[in-house]
Amino acid sequence: MKVLVPVKRVIDYNVKARVKPDQSGVDLANVKMSMNPFDEISVEEAVRLKEKGVVSEIVAISVGPSQAQETLRTALAMGADRAILVNAEAQDLEPLAVAKVLKAIVAEENPEVVIVGKQAIDGDNNAVGQMLAALLDWPQATFASAVEIAGGKAKVTREVDGGLQTLEVDLPAVITVDLRLNEPRYASLPNIMKAKKKPLDVKELASLGADTAPRLKVLKVTEPPKRAGGVKVETAADLVMKLKNEAGVL
């Protein structure tokens, strides 16, 4: 069974995003970039499925700038077998455009399952996996915290409002992963070295024939209103008094 794992190069999760003074976007110059944390979880899940003998081949894919090759090398070092970069000039395609590119890659690769992070921590849209499932007319199981694959089906436990839900979907299917699915491994040095020799194909975005025209025009990007600094209180009794008399919330 082949699994396709889309990964995105994003601002490192420990870095606080800063808005550019001209309000044109977020300043990513000289900022540490990493693999989207949710995509690390999806790569890890694919590798574990391979270790269990359920999956035979893991193809990592990224749609982005040439630097996304580093992100793909990370996926290869974690255990993906080969990688595809779809070279996109625009750093940030909209989720619908990414889903259309992935659909074109699915048509070439014929994976039985696509495992993808539930959201990227830059756009926070939480949309690509669901959109890809819709475009392919495949079933979806989003926000997975447990995945079992057997007999052409996936049984997926999902984190939902109020608790957990378990669905069974026929393969092929799209699974989007949530935080509690697994703890991603660190790539070992020998594996990082080996990853350098694994195949990484570069395709040009235009060659796929997907409609990636933007639908949204960004008018401006601004900083959220800042909270004014508060005060320190000395005791719990002080706190209760202030909440009652000053803040009026008790």
Added chain:
Amino acid sequence: MAVLVIADHDNASLKDSTHKTVTAAQGLSGDIDLLVAGQNAKAAAEAAAKIAGVRKVLLAESAELGQGLAEAFQDLVVPLMGGYDAVLTPATSQGKNLSPRIAAKLDVAQISDVIEVIDASTFVHPIYAGNALETVQSSDGKKVITVRPTAFKAAAEGGSAAVETLAAPAAPAKTRFVDQQLVKSARPELAGAKIVVSGGRALGSAEEFQKVIEPLADKLGAAVGASRAAVDAGYAPNDYQVGQTGKVVAPELYVAVGISGAIQHLAGMKDSKVIVAINKDPDAPIFQVADYGLVADYKTAVPELMAALG
């Protein structure tokens, strides 16, 4: 212009996020219809009919709609969109599950987590864990939007819209519901609670979380939340998580106990009216957003707080 709002409900009653999404829909200046899709959801539909400014309520019922299967919602909503210019869904986990599927089928962008409606095609939404706000203008013929409920006031009651029953779509062929485990609680629901008490990694164990956080929440009539670290460590269920990738809350009062204040946690609670932080580390980032900070070990501070509350 006509706008469809997909209601958030538990079949018996409507969630407050529905009223808030109706308010967001009013910003598009059109007729608003509410879709109540579920199973045995007549009571929720009747409640929806009472929201002021709603033109009509559409009720569709099937087992799969009740189970919230995204494929079933796609098959129900996409054919309806011939009559609508926009569809708005609260950005709950259910809304996030189904809305992008509808957008892709309509070949339009989804505008996620909208916090302000400027006009019928211009919207503001947070990106980068709320560290930036992006204003976007959509060129799509139909708008597909998820709404962050905490950013809008609840629409008033006082309407008397008609309820129209729709035929439910056929059951999805490739997706089956197996079971669910929902957390039962007498406490208010986290997303809409007026007071939230949240615990962090400092609590150290699930037993301690229950012993310290839950009684304080009950004393205040509050909902219980948790940081990602506490949920990851198994101190609290996933449903409690407040943050960029969990629930976004904006209560009157947010009490953070033993939470350091990572960026992704702040993203989920920094719009609370009043924030209280209890942490023994005076340099914890949570104090930068807290209106009232108490530098103390929760082990002594929480019992004292309980006593001071009387």
